[in-house]
Amino acid sequence: VGWFLLAHIGLPLGFGIAFVIFSAATAPDSEGWDVIAEAALDLTILSLGATGAVFDNPRVEQAFGANSAEVAMAMIAANLILSAIIVFARARVARRREHFTLTGAILTVFLGVLTLGITAGTLVWAYLHGGS
């Protein structure tokens, strides 16, 4: 349970805080909830990058066997689809010269957290169900 909570709550929260600080420090003109929407996209980029490292783990290869590469590709596809939704939302807001509302920010950051949850969750699943 501890590893599960760390992977699904601790990691997104820790990285999310870091990304909010980066965004707030480097973009003084971003207003409202734009900062958190930017952090959402950063979370997806991080999870896409971490996928390679996760599937380099021998325990994960053992858990998924011959299908390991296929699972990795499916994960990347799922993460890219969620990223595309975030990019679409950001582009829509930027095109209208508006700012993110609270609801929009919550939805985008939920998708961002979910992408990291998919990547970290795969690792947790492999360790919990991957055999000895």
Next chain:
Amino acid sequence: MEIFKFVAFSLLSAAVATAALVVIAQPLSSAVRRIVYPNREVTRGYNSPTVR
């Protein structure tokens, strides 16, 4: 069956992390901006800041 339980807990955890992040983001980004850009003063709420 176990995979569905895992996915359900993952979604729930993601919702908790999202809520925590949304709550933290507001004061955190304001504090960071105050430190990095001390001459910019936010005079209204986070969602509609006005720069003086």
